Structures are given as structure tokens and as C-alpha cells.
Amino acid sequence: MDEGDLFSPASNEGRLTLDLDGWEGPLDLLLNLARSQKVDLARISILALVEQYLTFIAEAKELKLEIAADYLVMAAWLAYLKSCLLLPKDPQQDPSPEELALRLQLRLQRLDAMREAGARLMARDRLGRDVFARAAPEGLRVVRKAAWQAELYDLIAAYGAVRARAEPAFHVVSRRPVMTLDEALHRVEQLLGASIEWTAIEAFLPATQDGEYRKSALASSFLAALELAKQGRLELDQKAPFAPLFVRAA
């Protein structure tokens, strides 16, 4: 395939049609101009290329075409490069104009190489265009099969649960030793008759090792003392909050 056909949309008898829409930026335009020199990119004349570019932009301006800014930036840079290349060498200048020109040339070579590679890629025997896979393959299927998992423990635990569910359930509230208020009233009344002196309320509690029962007895005895005090049959005395509570018959 002739490369000219592929990549010179604008070259015609060495002249370029002024269609800026067709270019993909200044480097693209430069590459096409360089190719019109019809020599290896490694041997193109950068000065001639600069001239071609500047002429192209000048013509476009003459035709009052709108020119994107990046083309003008490139034009300005190339005009600078041109003057540097033409002026007597200044050894102090870094980078030298030759180095700038070399860089431009390297960039053009690289873009050109990729452009050609792309064309060769596209020209290959492509699947679905030049070569064909089966249009209606039977297809391969994956049949999913469950491998069921269960352990012996799961099994017997489940049976245990089933049997436990089936057993009749008894709901029993366990008995807790308590002293009822009536019982406490009775006790305090009786014990009070025997003592007219101030007596700590603890003295009215039954002797027991059971902490729970003692608590219950204390609470009930306290309530009984309040009730008896309300009836005017008993007096209460406490020196400070949480200090021992004393009672005596009224």
C-alpha cells in the first residue's frame, strides 16, 4: 500500500489544500509536510520544513481561515528556530538550535513510526472482517452441581433440637425465701412490747445464715416500722442518713 495514500489527505502536486480541520495538531501537519519532502525523515531539511510550515500558516491567514492557537504557537517557535539556525553560531546558547531541530526530528520520526504501525495493524487479517470464527457455535456449558455439606455434629445437634422442642415444657417460678409484710408487722409488734428502750431495727430480725432472707426481712421490718409509726405506736430515730435506725414503743 502506498503510504502517500494513507497519510497525505492534503498533498496534491506538492501543494497542500488548506484544510486545517483535517489535521490533528501542529505535529501532524509538520509530519505531513516533512513527508512531502520525499526523503527519509532522518535526512529531512528542518530549515525547509520550517519554511513549508510558515508558508502554510501564512496562506491560511491570507484566506482568513481561523487558525487554532497551538498552530500559531508552533509557527512562532519555528520562526525562532529558523532565525537561530540562520544566525551565526552562538556557543553559549543552550540548548543549541541544532539540538532543538534534532528533538523535533526525533518527535516526527516517532509519530511517523506509530502512524505506520497503526496502518499495518489495521491492514492485518482481522477477525470478523477477513477471517471468521464460527458464527453459531454450540457453546460450552457449565453445569453447576451442589456438593451438599453437613457434619455429623450438625445432624445430631439438629435431632437434639427437634426432640427438645417436642418435650412438654414446664414453667416453674422457683421459690425464694421472703418475709412478708404481715409477718414482719406481727414480729415487730410482738418484739416491741418487750422493749421500751431505743433498739436497733436489726435486733428485730430473725437469726439466719441466708443473706437473701435477711435482706427481705430487713426491708419488710422497715416497712412494718413505718406502718406502726404512722399508727402512733412506735417512734423512729436516725442520727444521720445511713446511720443505724433505732425504734422504741411510743
Place this chain on the structure above:
Amino acid sequence: MTPPDDALRAVEATLFAAEAPMSVDEIVAYVGEGLDVKAALAALQNHYAGRGIELVERGKRWHFQTAPDLAHLLRKEREEARKLSRAAVETLAIIAYHEPVSRAEVEAIRGVQISKGTLDVLMEAGWVRPAGRREVPGRPLIYATTAAFLTHFGLGSRRDLPGIEDLKAAGLLDPVDFAFEQQLELGAADE
């Protein structure tokens, strides 16, 4: 073997790339008038005989297909580990402890109905099988466990399943509540 001729290659490629079986006329429309399509089809059919692919004619239309005896290769079975549902484990346990049992009996013991899928899963797993019918009105199907069941659970026989007393000792007879358990203890102490 002589190299395949143009007609044969053209017909082979055309049928391979076809989206549907093709008649001779349709093939000719692709490969061109100049080629002997019928002869090519006959030669191809002969060439592919006994291979993994064959050329077949159905209702005057031709197409390639994979050899029928290889159909089993074209489906791959993939095992996926899946845990049995709680309902399935309970059902399996009841069948194992009480076999043979009917579905109604399983439900009576579980206290909950079982769905059709539950027994299917157990049979698919290969652990439960139908074991005849109970000779009572309605003749319900009864189920039992299989040898594969014993193997999977590492049991020599069903007698190796722990009994009720063993379950109780292991605390597997799930207590219904605290008071119930206490009651059992108290009862035991009273005796």
C-alpha cells in the same frame, strides 16, 4: 492425502462461518458458480467422518456440528459446596433416627411442615431414598437413609448414632429454658 482443492476449502470455510445451515444454492452464492459444491460437500463429509466435528445434511441444508458422542465433554460439571438448610438437617436427622418414616411422620416429629424441596435436596445429595410405601390408608411413601449417608457422616451403621441419653449427656437436648432444666435437676435429686 491430496491437498484440499479450492472448492473444498471454500465450502468448508463458508459452512464454518455460517450463522445457520445452508442449502447448496446458498453456498454457491458465496463460493461462486465455477465450483462443484456438491462434490466438495461429499468430500468434506467423508473427510470429517469419525472426527470431533462432522458435516451433516438436514432437510437439504448442510452444517457442521460436534460429533454427538462427544456431547458429554461440552458440559462441564462444577461442584459447589453448599450448606444444608436447617430444615434439611433436621429432616435428615429425623429420617436417620426413625427410618423408615413417611413425610407426615417427619412433620409430626418436627412440629413443622417440610417443603417438597427439602426431601429433594436430601435425595440429590444421595443421603435419603424412598423405601417403599407404608401399608396404611393412603399408602404414603416412606423414606430411609442410604449407604452414602453412612459414608458421608463416618458412621459404621445407624446404631452408631448417639441415643437420646447420649444427647442429653452431651447437652444437645436443647433446654427450653432455665427453670425447666432446674426442674429436671430437682426431680432427679428428689428420686
Place this chain on the structure above:
Amino acid sequence: MTPPDDALRAVEATLFAAEAPMSVDEIVAYVGEGLDVKAALAALQNHYAGRGIELVERGKRWHFQTAPDLAHLLRKEREEARKLSRAAVETLAIIAYHEPVSRAEVEAIRGVQISKGTLDVLMEAGWVRPAGRREVPGRPLIYATTAAFLTHFGLGSRRDLPGIEDLKAAGLLDPVDFAFEQQLELGAADE
């Protein structure tokens, strides 16, 4: 000709029925561990050489396709795939020959920014994929080609990219900065 063996028939049928190219491992998953799949593939490739269908390896995956020289017969009446833009073709070439590359690197070679749709088109075609990030400041995303790219363009591997060895030898796949230093050194040596 000896009759085709089991492995050959099985691999032939599997690849023939497959909807996409298959790796050796995938083929083994279908035909079973016991068969020599690699030997069968080699034998099949040999058997189909010169026929209307051929067996090809693309990026370590195998598939059957029609012979390239028969394109003229089969292209008839098939709609031409949507043409890629020049930007897309260049971008694809740059990614394929330089991979993995960042977007900035593609832009440096092309001298223009990549428009939004260009990479999308290539990724949608399944030819290009993001391939991680470059561990430099900014951690740019980098792109590479896919197995589908090799399959579509008929490449056994990236080594088969047209002219890649020449481009490498000429230093045309090296960045401009690197090539520039090389040239300066060469120039210095000449003096």
C-alpha cells in the same frame, strides 16, 4: 491416515463448540485431565494447515477461524466493522508497541491531547484495558492491550506486532529524551 485419537477428537469438538478462544487449562477442564491436550493441539494445527479452516493460537488461547485467503468469499454482504478514527488507530498502535503507557505518554508521541472518546472506543472494543498505575508522582493510570486485541488482529503474541523488532532496533520505541541523549553521544563520538 490413522484415525484421529480420543484427545484429538475431544479437543477438536471442544474448540469447535466454544464461543471464545480457550487456553490449554480451559480445554483441559472440559476434556479431562487424562488427555494430552498440547499434543492434540499441535496435531490439529498441522491437520488443518492449508484447509479452509485453521487452528490458531493468539495470546496463549486457541480458536478455529477461516483461512485468511478466503476473506474475499466471506466478506461478501457482511457489513464492514465501523471504521476507527485516525486518532484511535494511532493511540492503539502507541499502546500496543509501548505498553504499558500512560495517557500523557501517548499524548507526548502524538503531539495532541487524546480526546475523551478515543480511549473509550478502544476499551469498548475490548482491545485496551487499564493496567494499573505508574509509580511516579501523580500515579497516572497506565494502559495495555488485551488478549482480545491479539485475537482480533491475528497476533500470536506482542512479538508478532508488525515491524516491532525493527522499531526497537532503530530506537523508535525509546522516548525522545533517551534518543536525544543517544544521538548527542553518537555525535560526540564522531568528532
